[in-house]
Amino acid sequence: MTHQPSNGQPSKSGPTSWAPVREVAADPAPPPAGLAERVITVLRSTVVTRDWCELPGGDHRGRVWVASSVIVDIARAAAQQQRGVLTLGGELAETQLRLEVALPYGVNFIESAERLRDHVGEVCLRLIGFSPSSVDITVIDVLPPEWAA
Amino acid sequence: MAVDEQMLLSAAVRGDLRSFEHLVRRHTPAVYRYCARMLPNRADAEDCTQETWLAAWRALPGFREDAALTTWLYRIATNQALMMLRRRRVDVPVAELPEVSDNGAGDPARHLQRETERAAVRAAIGRLPVQYRVPLVLREFESLRYDEIAGVLDLGVPAVKTRLHRGRAQLLSLLDGSSGKNSEDS
Numbered sequence: 001m002t003h004q005p006s007n008g009q010p011s012k013s014g015p016t017s018w019a020p021v022r023e024v025a026a027d028p029a030p031p032p033a034g035l036a037e038r039v040i041t042v043l044r045s046t047v048v049t050r051d052w053c054e055l056p057g058g059d060h061r062g063r064v065w066v067a068s069s070v071i072v073d074i075a076r077a078a079a080q081q082q083r084g085v086l087t088l089g090g091e092l093a094e095t096q097l098r099l100e101v102a103l104p105y106g107v108n109f110i111e112s113a114e115r116l117r118d119h120v121g122e123v124c125l126r127l128i129g130f131s132p133s134s135v136d137i138t139v140i141d142v143l144p145p146e147w148a149a
Numbered sequence: 150m151a152v153d154e155q156m157l158l159s160a161a162v163r164g165d166l167r168s169f170e171h172l173v174r175r176h177t178p179a180v181y182r183y184c185a186r187m188l189p190n191r192a193d194a195e196d197c198t199q200e201t202w203l204a205a206w207r208a209l210p211g212f213r214e215d216a217a218l219t220t221w222l223y224r225i226a227t228n229q230a231l232m233m234l235r236r237r238r239v240d241v242p243v244a245e246l247p248e249v250s251d252n253g254a255g256d257p258a259r260h261l262q263r264e265t266e267r268a269a270v271r272a273a274i275g276r277l278p279v280q281y282r283v284p285l286v287l288r289e290f291e292s293l294r295y296d297e298i299a300g301v302l303d304l305g306v307p308a309v310k311t312r313l314h315r316g317r318a319q320l321l322s323l324l325d326g327s328s329g330k331n332s333e334d335s
Binding site: 018019020021022023024025027028029030031032035036037038039040042043044046055056057058059095121125128129130131132133134 | 160163164165166167169170173174177178181182185186191195198199202203206207209210211263266267269270271289290320321324
């Protein structure tokens with residue numbers, strides 16, 4: 001028997017070798033399919049419970065909770081800061097934010113939505129230390145071109 | 150640590166759940182593998198993986214960004230696994246051990262022997278006292294360095310080496326016992 005533990009010391013003499021240990025160690029033991037996504041689902045439901053969201057940073061001195069409606073209000077206000085954007089509605093489900101907006105005629109909707117998404121995420125993170133996992137944007141109206149000015 | 154991982158981690162520490170989710174996806178295989186080697190069955194390993202990530206999220210504000218993410222995760226996973234073991238006072242029933250790959254294909258007798266040996270290894274690891282099991286799994290199965298294990302366990306490197314030495318000796322002794330038993334049984 002020439003197999004050795006990883007410290008380089010000779011294995012114990014006798015009928016047992018270190019080889020089966022190495023074989024078990026080489027077994028990749030892959031996780032069950034979908035485990036990471038299941039963990040994320042639980043994580044989201046833990047971080048955001050019903051209409052309240054626990055903000056990170058809580059410790060033995062206390063924790064901070066924010067109503068989901070407040071997060072939506074912050075997101076709407078942030079969206080409103082973008083030129084030409086009119087925010088008409090918003091909803092937070094788990095950690096997924098959904099905004100209903102109107103955009104001016106003539107602007108590129110995809111680029112506008114991308115900028116909006118980034119800005120809302122940055123503002124939420126800065127103000128409450130929490131960024132929605134996704135920001136879905138539904139354009140429900142088109143504004144006159146002068147709104148883009 | 151890769152640059153993108155450092156960015157994800159920094160954002161997660163600031164409370165960005167989306168970045169944390171990327172880390173969950175990236176490191177769940179390693180966390181699960183470690184839990185599966187510490188605990189007696191897949192269901193426990195899955196629970197432990199989930200509890201590890203939840204605990205990690207709660208502990209994020211205290212994470213020192215100059216620390217190694219993997220070492221930190223191993224530490225949390227170790228605590229979760231030990232809590233589960235204490236709660237359930239479980240041993241390792243061989244019948245519930247994870248399935249293993251078929252390296253002995255083509256030779257049924259050899260295959261059976263290897264499977265038996267592997268099952269004996271897992272059962273023996275499950276019987277090791279936790280103070281030996283944890284460093285042994287981290288070293289022999291997860292290939293951590295001595296100083297990394299010391300970081301996970303809050304021990305000095307000499308203490309880690311001592312525990313590893315005793316753990317290996319005890320593991321071989323348990324395997325000797327099981328192989329002797331198998332010989333007598335056959």
